[in-house]
Amino acid sequence: MDWKEKYKIRLKFETELKEKFPNLYSGLGFHWRDGGMLGGVEIGEGWYNIIRLLSEKLEYFINKLTEEERPRAVQVKEKFAGLRFYMSAKTKEMSEAIREAEDRSYKVCEYCGAPGYESDYSWWMKTLCEKCHEERKNDQAKMHTTRGETWKLKSKGKRLR
């Protein structure tokens, strides 16, 4: 899949989030200086369902608060192979729901949603399934070969060349 296709899928997902969870994602699409979200929802499609479930809970909690008290999502991204979900403020029940979703992300392939594990290929940690791990390995190997670089790529203890 090329980047244009990926971008379209992401825009569609962000639109869906804004429509279904208008309070939680009221900052989505605005500049971060206005308290909005920096960069939008920066994760792979495999985790979209985790976000849908979490958003449902968070929107419900937010709706219980008065309008002035209502926090919103400020950043959704991947870091060290796990989901990170940041809010402008959060209650205890929101924190618990977020922690649950973040923990879950370490067991789900970020690319396709299949059961995943930590993929330690190269310098960028990811949570992926076996198939996506192999694809990513091949893609990166191609990229490195094209560039003529001599990275010592680590993949499950094996060196590529």
Ligand SMILES: [Zn+2]
């Ligand atoms: Zn996968």
